[in-house]
Protein backbone atom coordinates (compact mmCIF):
# COMPACT_ATOMS: atom_id res chain seq x y z
CA UNK A 1 0.00 0.00 0.00
CA UNK A 2 1.35 3.48 -0.78
CA UNK A 3 2.62 4.58 2.62
CA UNK A 4 2.32 8.28 1.71
CA UNK A 5 -1.49 8.06 1.47
CA UNK A 6 -1.90 6.53 4.88
CA UNK A 7 -3.70 8.66 7.44
CA UNK A 8 -1.78 8.53 10.71
CA UNK A 9 -3.34 6.55 13.52
CA UNK A 10 -5.07 8.72 16.13
CA UNK A 11 -7.62 8.00 18.82
CA UNK A 12 -9.94 5.02 18.74
CA UNK A 13 -13.52 6.01 19.37
CA UNK A 14 -16.30 3.50 19.12
CA UNK A 15 -19.56 4.18 17.34
CA UNK A 16 -21.67 4.67 20.45
CA UNK A 17 -19.26 7.31 21.74
CA UNK A 18 -19.14 8.75 18.26
CA UNK A 19 -22.91 9.17 18.14
CA UNK A 20 -23.11 10.51 21.71
CA UNK A 21 -20.41 13.04 21.07
CA UNK A 22 -21.60 13.92 17.58
CA UNK A 23 -22.02 17.69 17.85
CA UNK A 24 -18.81 18.40 19.68
CA UNK A 25 -16.90 16.07 17.47
CA UNK A 26 -18.06 17.12 14.02
CA UNK A 27 -15.22 19.57 13.59
CA UNK A 28 -12.68 16.80 14.10
CA UNK A 29 -14.54 14.00 12.37
CA UNK A 30 -12.17 13.76 9.41
CA UNK A 31 -9.59 12.27 11.75
CA UNK A 32 -11.89 9.90 13.59
CA UNK A 33 -12.07 6.99 11.20
CA UNK A 34 -8.45 6.29 11.77
CA UNK A 35 -6.20 4.82 9.16
CA UNK A 36 -8.60 5.69 6.35
CA UNK A 37 -8.89 8.26 3.59
CA UNK A 38 -11.15 11.24 4.47
CA UNK A 39 -14.81 10.90 3.62
CA UNK A 40 -15.09 7.49 5.28
CA UNK A 41 -17.00 8.69 8.37
CA UNK A 42 -20.32 8.61 6.50
CA UNK A 43 -20.34 4.85 6.16
CA UNK A 44 -20.95 4.03 9.82
CA UNK A 45 -24.71 4.19 9.83
CA UNK A 46 -26.72 1.41 11.49
CA UNK A 47 -28.92 -0.58 9.15
CA UNK A 48 -32.26 -0.40 10.94
CA UNK A 49 -33.54 -3.77 9.71
CA UNK A 50 -30.84 -5.68 11.58
CA UNK A 51 -32.06 -6.96 14.95
CA UNK A 52 -29.25 -7.64 17.36
CA UNK A 53 -29.33 -10.36 20.00
CA UNK A 54 -28.43 -9.24 23.54
CA UNK A 55 -24.97 -10.78 23.07
CA UNK A 56 -24.47 -8.96 19.78
CA UNK A 57 -25.49 -5.69 21.42
CA UNK A 58 -22.63 -6.24 23.86
CA UNK A 59 -20.08 -7.07 21.20
CA UNK A 60 -20.77 -4.57 18.41
CA UNK A 61 -19.23 -2.31 17.42
CA UNK A 62 -15.93 -4.01 18.25
CA UNK A 63 -12.64 -2.20 18.90
CA UNK A 64 -10.82 -1.20 15.76
CA UNK A 65 -7.38 -2.49 14.90
CA UNK A 66 -5.29 0.28 13.41
CA UNK A 67 -2.60 -2.05 12.11
CA UNK A 68 -4.25 -2.52 8.71
CA UNK A 69 -4.38 0.90 7.12
CA UNK A 70 -6.68 1.83 4.30
CA UNK A 71 -5.43 3.93 1.41
CA UNK A 72 -8.85 4.84 0.04
CA UNK A 73 -12.32 5.84 1.10
CA UNK A 74 -14.52 3.15 2.54
CA UNK A 75 -17.27 1.92 0.24
CA UNK A 76 -20.77 3.03 1.20
CA UNK A 77 -22.65 0.37 3.11
CA UNK A 78 -25.75 0.43 0.90
CA UNK A 79 -23.58 0.03 -2.17
CA UNK A 80 -21.65 -2.96 -0.78
CA UNK A 81 -24.87 -4.59 0.45
CA UNK A 82 -26.58 -4.47 -2.93
CA UNK A 83 -23.88 -5.72 -5.27
CA UNK A 84 -22.99 -9.22 -4.14
CA UNK A 85 -21.64 -12.44 -5.49
CA UNK A 86 -23.49 -15.29 -3.81
CA UNK A 87 -24.35 -17.85 -6.46
CA UNK A 88 -26.39 -19.94 -4.05
CA UNK A 89 -29.04 -17.20 -4.28
CA UNK A 90 -28.70 -15.44 -7.62
CA UNK A 91 -26.33 -14.80 -10.49
CA UNK A 92 -27.62 -11.23 -10.55
CA UNK A 93 -25.63 -9.21 -8.04
CA UNK A 94 -28.42 -6.72 -7.33
CA UNK A 95 -30.87 -9.56 -6.55
CA UNK A 96 -28.72 -11.37 -3.99
CA UNK A 97 -29.69 -9.05 -1.13
CA UNK A 98 -33.37 -9.96 -1.55
CA UNK A 99 -33.00 -13.73 -2.04
CA UNK A 100 -30.40 -14.25 0.67
CA UNK A 101 -32.86 -13.13 3.36
CA UNK A 102 -34.45 -16.59 3.10
CA UNK A 103 -31.45 -18.28 4.70
CA UNK A 104 -31.93 -19.06 8.36
CA UNK A 105 -28.65 -18.18 10.09
CA UNK A 106 -29.62 -19.01 13.69
CA UNK A 107 -28.99 -21.41 15.28
CA UNK A 108 -25.72 -21.96 13.38
CA UNK A 109 -22.91 -24.36 14.04
CA UNK A 110 -19.41 -24.52 12.64
CA UNK A 111 -17.86 -27.96 12.73
CA UNK A 112 -14.07 -27.95 12.94
CA UNK A 113 -12.76 -31.40 12.14
CA UNK A 114 -10.12 -33.55 10.46
CA UNK A 115 -6.45 -33.52 11.37
CA UNK A 116 -6.71 -31.53 14.60
CA UNK A 117 -5.98 -32.50 18.18
CA UNK A 118 -9.12 -30.86 19.52
CA UNK A 119 -11.99 -31.22 17.03
CA UNK A 120 -15.01 -29.23 18.08
CA UNK A 121 -18.38 -28.04 16.87
CA UNK A 122 -18.85 -24.43 17.83
CA UNK A 123 -22.17 -22.74 18.18
CA UNK A 124 -21.97 -19.27 16.64
CA UNK A 125 -22.39 -17.66 20.05
CA UNK A 126 -19.43 -19.75 21.37
CA UNK A 127 -17.25 -18.34 18.61
CA UNK A 128 -18.36 -14.80 19.39
CA UNK A 129 -17.48 -15.23 23.04
CA UNK A 130 -14.30 -17.31 22.74
CA UNK A 131 -12.52 -15.10 20.27
CA UNK A 132 -12.45 -11.34 20.96
CA UNK A 133 -13.97 -9.43 18.06
CA UNK A 134 -12.09 -6.62 16.37
CA UNK A 135 -12.73 -4.35 13.43
CA UNK A 136 -10.39 -4.15 10.44
CA UNK A 137 -10.46 -2.17 7.21
CA UNK A 138 -9.64 -4.35 4.21
CA UNK A 139 -9.88 -3.99 0.47
CA UNK A 140 -11.60 -6.83 -1.40
CA UNK A 141 -10.75 -7.33 -5.06
CA UNK A 142 -13.04 -9.53 -7.14
CA UNK A 143 -11.53 -11.25 -10.18
CA UNK A 144 -14.31 -9.48 -12.15
CA UNK A 145 -12.28 -6.25 -11.71
CA UNK A 146 -14.46 -4.48 -9.15
CA UNK A 147 -13.24 -3.74 -5.65
CA UNK A 148 -14.51 -2.41 -2.36
CA UNK A 149 -12.99 -1.14 0.88
CA UNK A 150 -14.97 -2.21 3.93
CA UNK A 151 -14.78 -2.43 7.73
CA UNK A 152 -15.10 -6.09 8.73
CA UNK A 153 -15.69 -7.28 12.28
CA UNK A 154 -14.45 -10.71 13.28
CA UNK A 155 -11.42 -12.54 14.61
CA UNK A 156 -8.20 -13.88 13.09
CA UNK A 157 -8.46 -17.47 11.89
CA UNK A 158 -5.21 -18.08 13.77
CA UNK A 159 -7.18 -17.87 17.02
CA UNK A 160 -9.37 -20.74 15.84
CA UNK A 161 -6.31 -22.76 14.79
CA UNK A 162 -4.83 -22.28 18.25
CA UNK A 163 -8.04 -23.58 19.80
CA UNK A 164 -8.29 -26.78 17.72
CA UNK A 165 -4.55 -27.42 17.32
CA UNK A 166 -3.92 -28.73 13.79
CA UNK A 167 -1.73 -31.85 13.62
CA UNK A 168 1.63 -31.54 11.91
CA UNK A 169 0.42 -33.62 8.92
CA UNK A 170 -2.36 -31.13 8.13
CA UNK A 171 -1.43 -29.12 5.05
CA UNK A 172 -4.77 -27.72 3.80
CA UNK A 173 -7.88 -26.24 5.33
CA UNK A 174 -11.11 -26.91 3.45
CA UNK A 175 -14.06 -24.63 4.12
CA UNK A 176 -17.57 -25.71 3.20
CA UNK A 177 -20.57 -23.40 3.01
CA UNK A 178 -24.16 -24.42 3.78
CA UNK A 179 -26.15 -26.71 1.49
CA UNK A 180 -29.86 -26.11 1.37
CA UNK A 181 -31.29 -26.21 -2.16
CA UNK A 182 -34.85 -25.60 -0.92
CA UNK A 183 -33.76 -22.17 0.29
CA UNK A 184 -30.95 -21.42 -2.11
CA UNK A 185 -32.25 -22.00 -5.61
CA UNK A 186 -28.84 -21.67 -7.20
CA UNK A 187 -27.99 -24.99 -5.58
CA UNK A 188 -30.57 -26.69 -7.80
CA UNK A 189 -28.04 -26.38 -10.62
CA UNK A 190 -27.00 -30.03 -10.44
CA UNK A 191 -24.09 -29.49 -12.83
CA UNK A 192 -22.39 -27.19 -10.33
CA UNK A 193 -20.36 -28.74 -7.48
CA UNK A 194 -22.46 -27.51 -4.54
CA UNK A 195 -21.96 -26.83 -1.70
CA UNK A 196 -19.48 -23.97 -2.18
CA UNK A 197 -16.02 -24.99 -1.07
CA UNK A 198 -12.74 -23.12 -0.83
CA UNK A 199 -9.35 -23.89 0.57
CA UNK A 200 -6.21 -22.35 2.01
CA UNK A 201 -2.97 -23.96 3.02
CA UNK A 202 -2.64 -24.26 6.79
CA UNK A 203 0.14 -21.68 6.57
CA UNK A 204 -2.15 -19.25 4.76
CA UNK A 205 -4.89 -19.89 7.30
CA UNK A 206 -2.46 -19.03 10.10
CA UNK A 207 -1.39 -15.76 8.47
CA UNK A 208 -2.34 -12.72 10.53
CA UNK A 209 -4.50 -11.28 7.72
CA UNK A 210 -6.77 -14.33 7.43
CA UNK A 211 -9.98 -13.27 9.09
CA UNK A 212 -13.26 -14.91 10.00
CA UNK A 213 -15.81 -12.13 9.74
CA UNK A 214 -19.07 -12.13 11.65
CA UNK A 215 -19.80 -8.46 11.05
CA UNK A 216 -19.39 -5.51 8.72
CA UNK A 217 -19.90 -1.73 9.19
CA UNK A 218 -19.95 -2.14 12.95
CA UNK A 219 -22.79 -4.67 13.21
CA UNK A 220 -23.42 -8.37 12.46
CA UNK A 221 -23.17 -9.42 8.80
CA UNK A 222 -26.29 -9.02 6.71
CA UNK A 223 -27.16 -12.26 4.96
CA UNK A 224 -26.00 -11.17 1.51
CA UNK A 225 -22.45 -10.70 2.87
CA UNK A 226 -22.33 -14.28 4.17
CA UNK A 227 -23.96 -14.26 7.61
CA UNK A 228 -23.38 -15.54 10.13
CA UNK A 229 -19.68 -16.19 9.42
CA UNK A 230 -17.51 -15.86 6.33
CA UNK A 231 -13.86 -15.87 5.46
CA UNK A 232 -11.94 -12.76 4.39
CA UNK A 233 -8.54 -13.18 2.70
CA UNK A 234 -7.80 -9.73 1.29
CA UNK A 235 -4.70 -10.66 -0.74
CA UNK A 236 -6.66 -13.22 -2.78
CA UNK A 237 -9.45 -12.74 -5.32
CA UNK A 238 -12.88 -12.38 -3.73
CA UNK A 239 -14.08 -15.89 -4.56
CA UNK A 240 -11.63 -17.33 -2.01
CA UNK A 241 -13.57 -15.53 0.76
CA UNK A 242 -16.31 -18.12 1.35
CA UNK A 243 -19.63 -17.09 2.86
CA UNK A 244 -21.86 -18.82 5.43
CA UNK A 245 -19.28 -21.42 6.46
CA UNK A 246 -20.49 -24.55 8.26
CA UNK A 247 -17.49 -26.83 8.17
CA UNK A 248 -13.75 -26.30 8.47
CA UNK A 249 -11.68 -29.42 7.82
CA UNK A 250 -7.95 -29.91 8.21
CA UNK A 251 -6.63 -32.36 5.61
CA UNK A 252 -3.37 -33.50 4.02
CA UNK A 253 -4.22 -33.02 0.33
CA UNK A 254 -5.40 -30.08 -1.83
CA UNK A 255 -9.21 -30.40 -2.00
CA UNK A 256 -11.38 -29.56 -5.00
CA UNK A 257 -12.97 -26.13 -4.81
CA UNK A 258 -16.20 -24.78 -6.31
CA UNK A 259 -14.98 -22.27 -8.90
CA UNK A 260 -11.74 -24.02 -9.73
CA UNK A 261 -13.68 -27.18 -10.51
CA UNK A 262 -16.20 -25.36 -12.71
CA UNK A 263 -13.76 -23.19 -14.64
CA UNK A 264 -10.10 -23.46 -13.74
CA UNK A 265 -8.97 -21.05 -16.48
CA UNK A 266 -10.94 -18.24 -14.88
CA UNK A 267 -10.60 -19.13 -11.22
CA UNK A 268 -7.11 -20.16 -10.18
CA UNK A 269 -6.51 -22.48 -7.27
CA UNK A 270 -4.21 -20.27 -5.21
CA UNK A 271 -5.78 -17.08 -6.62
CA UNK A 272 -3.47 -14.45 -5.17
CA UNK A 273 -4.30 -11.03 -6.63
CA UNK A 274 -1.71 -10.49 -9.37
CA UNK A 275 -2.00 -7.77 -12.02
CA UNK A 276 0.59 -9.67 -14.08
CA UNK A 277 -1.66 -12.67 -14.73
CA UNK A 278 -4.19 -11.86 -17.45
CA UNK A 279 -7.75 -13.17 -17.34
CA UNK A 280 -9.80 -14.27 -20.37
CA UNK A 281 -12.72 -11.94 -19.52
CA UNK A 282 -11.72 -9.15 -17.13
CA UNK A 283 -8.79 -6.72 -17.01
CA UNK A 284 -6.51 -7.54 -14.09
CA UNK A 285 -4.24 -4.47 -14.10
CA UNK A 286 -6.98 -2.09 -12.95
CA UNK A 287 -9.99 -2.22 -10.68
CA UNK A 288 -13.11 -0.12 -10.30
CA UNK A 289 -14.35 0.83 -6.84
CA UNK A 290 -18.00 0.03 -6.15
CA UNK A 291 -20.06 3.16 -5.68
CA UNK A 292 -17.59 5.84 -6.69
CA UNK A 293 -16.42 4.17 -9.88
CA UNK A 294 -12.89 5.35 -9.08
CA UNK A 295 -10.25 3.40 -10.97
CA UNK A 296 -7.14 2.17 -9.17
CA UNK A 297 -4.19 0.16 -10.38
CA UNK A 298 -4.42 -3.38 -9.02
CA UNK A 299 -1.48 -4.19 -6.78
CA UNK A 300 0.37 -7.48 -6.33
CA UNK A 301 -1.23 -9.36 -3.42
CA UNK A 302 -3.85 -6.57 -3.50
CA UNK A 303 -1.30 -4.39 -1.70
CA UNK A 304 -0.81 -6.79 1.22
CA UNK A 305 2.59 -8.15 0.17
CA UNK A 306 4.25 -6.93 3.33
CA UNK A 307 2.16 -9.44 5.29
CA UNK A 308 2.00 -12.36 2.86
CA UNK A 309 4.80 -12.29 0.29
CA UNK A 310 6.94 -14.55 2.53
CA UNK A 311 4.37 -17.33 2.16
CA UNK A 312 5.20 -17.62 -1.53
CA UNK A 313 8.97 -16.98 -1.46
Ligand SMILES: Nc1nc2c(c(=O)[nH]1)N[C@H]1C(S)=C(S)[C@@H](COP(=O)(O)O)O[C@H]1N2
Nearest residue numbers: 084085086087142196225238239241242243
Ligand atom coordinates in the same frame (compact mmCIF):
# COMPACT_ATOMS: atom_id res chain seq x y z
N1 LIG B 1 -20.71 -19.31 -0.44
C1 LIG B 1 -20.29 -18.38 -1.31
N2 LIG B 1 -19.27 -17.57 -0.97
C2 LIG B 1 -18.84 -16.62 -1.83
C3 LIG B 1 -19.40 -16.50 -3.13
C4 LIG B 1 -20.48 -17.38 -3.48
O1 LIG B 1 -21.04 -17.33 -4.60
N3 LIG B 1 -20.90 -18.30 -2.54
N4 LIG B 1 -18.90 -15.56 -4.01
C5 LIG B 1 -17.52 -15.08 -3.76
C6 LIG B 1 -17.14 -13.95 -4.60
S1 LIG B 1 -16.86 -14.28 -6.23
C7 LIG B 1 -16.90 -12.70 -4.08
S2 LIG B 1 -16.29 -11.46 -5.04
C8 LIG B 1 -17.23 -12.39 -2.67
C9 LIG B 1 -18.17 -11.20 -2.61
O2 LIG B 1 -18.44 -10.82 -1.28
P1 LIG B 1 -19.53 -9.71 -0.97
O3 LIG B 1 -20.77 -10.05 -1.74
O4 LIG B 1 -19.73 -9.74 0.50
O5 LIG B 1 -18.97 -8.41 -1.45
O6 LIG B 1 -17.85 -13.48 -1.99
C10 LIG B 1 -17.28 -14.76 -2.30
N5 LIG B 1 -17.83 -15.79 -1.43
Ligand SMILES: [Mo]
Nearest residue numbers: 142143238239
Ligand atom coordinates in the same frame (compact mmCIF):
# COMPACT_ATOMS: atom_id res chain seq x y z
MO1 LIG C 1 -15.63 -12.48 -7.08
